[in-house]
Amino acid sequence: MKKILILHTGGTIAMSQNNDGAVVPNSNNPLDAFQNPFHGKLDLITEDLFNLPSPHIGPKEMLLIQQRIMQAVADGIDGIVVTHGTDTLEETAYFLDLTVPNDLPVVITGAMRSANEIGSDGLHNFQTAIQTAASDQAKGKGVLVVMNDEIHTARYVTKTHTTNVATFRTPTFGPIGLVTKNGAHFFEKLLLQSCHPIDHVIKHVYLIKAYAGMDPELLGMLANSATNGVVIEALGAGNLPPTVLPELKKILDRKIPVVLVSRCFNGIAQDVYGYDGGGIQLNNLGVTFCHGLNGQKARIKLLVGLSYGLKGKSLTDFVSDAVS
Numbered sequence: 279m280k281k282i283l284i285l286h287t288g289g290t291i292a293m294s295q296n297n298d299g300a301v302v303p304n305s306n307n308p309l310d311a312f313q314n315p316f317h318g319k320l321d322l323i324t325e326d327l328f329n330l331p332s333p334h335i336g337p338k339e340m341l342l343i344q345q346r347i348m349q350a351v352a353d354g355i356d357g358i359v360v361t362h363g364t365d366t367l368e369e370t371a372y373f374l375d376l377t378v379p380n381d382l383p384v385v386i387t388g389a390m391r392s393a394n395e396i397g398s399d400g401l402h403n404f405q406t407a408i409q410t411a412a413s414d415q416a417k418g419k420g421v422l423v424v425m426n427d428e429i430h431t432a433r434y435v436t437k438t439h440t441t442n443v444a445t446f447r448t449p450t451f452g453p454i455g456l457v458t459k460n461g462a463h464f465f466e467k468l469l470l471q472s473c474h475p476i477d478h479v480i481k482h483v484y485l486i487k488a489y490a491g492m493d494p495e496l497l498g499m500l501a502n503s504a505t506n507g508v509v510i511e512a513l514g515a516g517n518l519p520p521t522v523l524p525e526l527k528k529i530l531d532r533k534i535p536v537v538l539v540s541r542c543f544n545g546i547a548q549d550v551y552g553y554d555g556g557g558i559q560l561n562n563l564g565v566t567f568c569h570g571l572n573g574q575k576a577r578i579k580l581l582v583g584l585s586y587g588l589k590g591k592s593l594t595d596f597v598s599d600a601v602s
């Protein structure tokens with residue numbers, strides 16, 4: 279019988295609406311009411327790691343989840359389900375994708391409606407996540423996000439709607455599988471990336487967003503602080519307003535890695551434009567283009583790479599390639 283370890287970390291899936299209509303964490307996890315429908319087929323081992331809304335989760339908590347999963351790998355667990363708030367779920371999922379071995383199925387899920395709201399999606403998402411983690415086909419796919427009957431890769435999935443249960447989408451590529459009443463079905467093979475099992479996370483890796491008429495002061499502050507890395511969500515195919523270039527150069531002169539992604543929902547950032555502030559100039563200045571990740575994931579990738587001790591070309595190669 280397969281052993282599936284369930285790690286609860288909080289989020290709406292562990293919350294209820296109170297009499298004032300506010301959605302608040304429950305002291306008793308509503309998922310404790312889950313009746314194992316896989317009796318005799320799956321051994322479900324449950325642990326409450328913590329009970330935090332996901333805006334309270336950061337790299338420290340992500341590392342705790344990663345360490346618990348590494349222990350489970352050593353203990354011979356067959357699959358892992360992590361329940362998590364949806365606001366930062368994609369970041370934790372990608373952090374784990376980069377830092378745990380990708381042969382063990384690790385599935386993250388959450389809910390958009392709390393336990394006592396009509397149409398609550400928590401129990402259903404929980405069940406489909408368990409089915410996916412128990413599937414032989416889930417092996418070797420890296421960390422997966424299962425929500426609303428869809429299976430997405432941690433690498434590309436993102437939260438796209440504030441409240442809709444169909445919030446998790448994979449721009450450009452789409453989901454890699456579905457969960458039906460018969461279980462998990464995959465229709466994509468994946469390029470797998472290497473595992474970087476870090477044991478600490480560094481600080482001061484920042485994410486900022488470009489906008490029309492972008493003020494240079496924020497970059498100026500980063501150039502003069504204890505900054506370890508910067509990710510910029512650039513305009514379009516990967517361009518910045520020229521007004522920020524002097525401050526950007528100060529950061530690059532300090533050998534602080536600067537990674538560029540696009541603020542566009544679809545597509546990849548590339549060095550295609552030759553005007554002032556265009557991608558070709560940014561590339562020549564030493565900015566690293568990250569192909570295919572959104573800003574928050576590129577930041578996680580830079581954070582993991584730096585925490586792992588990568589430097590220079592190995593760091594650039596690691597961060598620029600979404601599948602390395």
Ligand SMILES: NC(=O)C[C@H](N)C(=O)O
Nearest residue numbers: 289290331332363364365
């Ligand atoms: N749907 C959710 O889980 C959102 C909640 N604010 C959280 O991330 O904890």
